[in-house]
Amino acid sequence: MLKLDSPLQLAPVFKPKIWGRRDLAPVYPDFWTTWRGRKVGIRYSQREVSKGDPIGEVWLTDDESVFVNGPLAGNTLAEVCLRHCEELCGRSARGQRFPLLAKFLFTSDWLSVQVHPDDEYARQHEPDGVGKCEMWYILEAEWNAEFLLGLKPGVTGAQLGAAIDGGTCTDLLQRFNPKAGEAVFVPPGTVHALGPGLILFEVEQHSDLTYRLDDFGRKGPDGKPRPLHRDKGLQVTQPGLPPLRGLPSFEFPEDYGARRFVLACPHFAVEALTIDEATSSQGTGRVEAFAVLSGEGRVETKAGWYAYRVGHIWLVPAAAASYRLVPEAESRLLRFYVPDLDEDFRKPLAERGLSREEMNKIIFA
Numbered sequence: 275m276l277k278l279d280s281p282l283q284l285a286p287v288f289k290p291k292i293w294g295r296r297d298l299a300p301v302y303p304d305f306w307t308t309w310r311g312r313k314v315g316i317r318y319s320q321r322e323v324s325k326g327d328p329i330g331e332v333w334l335t336d337d338e339s340v341f342v343n344g345p346l347a348g349n350t351l352a353e354v355c356l357r358h359c360e361e362l363c364g365r366s367a368r369g370q371r372f373p374l375l376a377k378f379l380f381t382s383d384w385l386s387v388q389v390h391p392d393d394e395y396a397r398q399h400e401p402d403g404v405g406k407c408e409m410w411y412i413l414e415a416e417w418n419a420e421f422l423l424g425l426k427p428g429v430t431g432a433q434l435g436a437a438i439d440g441g442t443c444t445d446l447l448q449r450f451n452p453k454a455g456e457a458v459f460v461p462p463g464t465v466h467a468l469g470p471g472l473i474l475f476e477v478e479q480h481s482d483l484t485y486r487l488d489d490f491g492r493k494g495p496d497g498k499p500r501p502l503h504r505d506k507g508l509q510v511t512q513p514g515l516p517p518l519r520g521l522p523s524f525e526f527p528e529d530y531g532a533r534r535f536v537l538a539c540p541h542f543a544v545e546a547l548t549i550d551e552a553t554s555s556q557g558t559g560r561v562e563a564f565a566v567l568s569g570e571g572r573v574e575t576k577a578g579w580y581a582y583r584v585g586h587i588w589l590v591p592a593a594a595a596s597y598r599l600v601p602e603a604e605s606r607l608l609r610f611y612v613p614d615l616d617e618d619f620r621k622p623l624a625e626r627g628l629s630r631e632e633m634n635k636i637i638f639a
Contacts, residue, residue: 276345276358278591279557280575283342284334284351286378286587288321291330292492293383293470298329300568301378301413301473302585309570309602334376334565334587335480343580364592366560366612373612374542375480376565376587378413381472386500387422387443387488390481391510392462399506400483407541408478410458411608413567415451416471422447423458423466424517434465434487435508443488448517457536457544458519459638463512475565477610479541485510522635526626529553531604535619539638543613550604557594562611564588569605574598615639 286302302321307313321329333339337352346354351372359367366373390406397403422444425434429446437443447465452458452472460466465487468474485507486500494500525534525546530553534546549569570583575597582588582599590597599605613619615637623633 276361277593278345278358278361279593279595280344280577280591281573281580281594281597282344282346282589282591283580283582284339284587284589285342286318286585287333287336287338288318288329289331289333290327292328292494293381293385294328294330295380295382296326296328298332298380300584302332306583328382330380332378332380334378335372335374335563335589337371339587361593362589362591363561364557364559366592371480373480373561374477374563374610375482376475376477376563376610378565378585379468379472379474379476381468381470383470384490385468386484386486386490387447387465387467388484388486389465389507389511390460390462390484391506395462395510396481396483402481402483404479404481404483405462406479406481406483407462407539408460408476409537409542409544410460411475411536411544411546412452412454412456412458412472413475414454414473419452419471420449420469421452421458421467421472422449422469423460423519424448424464424515425511425513429513431508431511431513434511434513435504438487438504438508441488450517450519452519455523456519457521457636459521459537459539461515461518461539461638463510464515464517465511475567475608477542477544518638522632524623524626524628524632524636530599535623535636536608537636537638538613538615538619540615541612542610543615543618545609547607547609548604549599549601549607552598552600554596554598555590556596557590557592558611560592560611562590562609564590564607564609567606567608569601569603571599571601571603571605574600
């Protein structure tokens with residue numbers, strides 16, 4: 275059996291989108307000033323294939339993401355999960371695919387108005403049979419940035435269908451101005467659209483199943499309008515769902531810095547960590563991942579150390595031995611995994627004095 279006992283870095287996969295950007299700073303800057311004050315140029319080999327096209331999404335746990343270090347170096351995540359899913363994922367293993375899809379998004383225009391199905395609908399109507407539940411963590415938002423989330427109170431599915439046909443469906447959606455650090459939960463059935471001027475982190479079930487309701491008449495690379503999915507989208511839309519955004523920030527001091535319990539549901543949990551002192555961890559019996567939002571430092575193991583910096587994605591295998599994160603500059607990370615809601619969120623939040631009512635504002639079961 276393959277021994278996976280150290281954190282593993284994945285190379286991101288850059289996805290061109292018509293609503294994307296060419297400047298991906300500060301997550302993927304062209305130049306990086308190290309904590310020692312040295313300015314260095316950075317090349318992202320995966321980005322070279324985009325040929326200068328605007329990048330809208332950077333997939334961190336894509337099937338085609340390639341391992342950078344360790345015994346799996348040079349293999350894609352899909353290849354490893356096909357052969358070694360249990361060793362990598364432990365109790366998070368679900369079939370032979372990594373359980374979560376994580377991305378950074380960079381917007382310069384509106385994304386389509388869209389909605390995602392749940393697992394039950396996907397099993398009946400889609401080849402992969404996996405629905406899509408997701409969350410957003412806003413990293414940056416320009417002063418006039420917006421997103422649409424959920425139908426206005428009282429709007430029916432029939433009204434939405436008529437508005438789609440008339441090109442006015444955005445008038446029926448609730449509109450919000452996001453702020454950096456805001457967390458948004460987007461369960462299946464929630465109609466939504468992201469606007470321009472945003473940089474955000476997104477994690478979801480490992481599914482990219484999307485039903486477009488309106489794409490504002492835009493054309494794809496082939497010069498033809500991108501396909502819509504009106505009928506399926508209306509079938510899965512749940513008009514009465516509330517907009518689950520602006521969630522409370524439950525952040526607590528830790529020896530290493532601070533820990534925020536961002537949100538959790540049966541499919542995924544997300545925590546935001548601020549690290550200004552070295553901290554030790556080890557495998558938990560499931561795979562965990564962390565995305566570096568800012569800062570730099572070292573991932574130290576018994577076998578040696580690796581550098582981390584903004585934009586990196588690291589997987590911690592289920593049976594990882596003890597390792598340390600040692601920041602050279604204050605670092606902000608997002609940790610995400612498939613949770614045990616009681617052990618990972620309810621119990622530690624109760625120990626920190628939160629009531630069940632408060633917990634339920636960020637735990638969606």
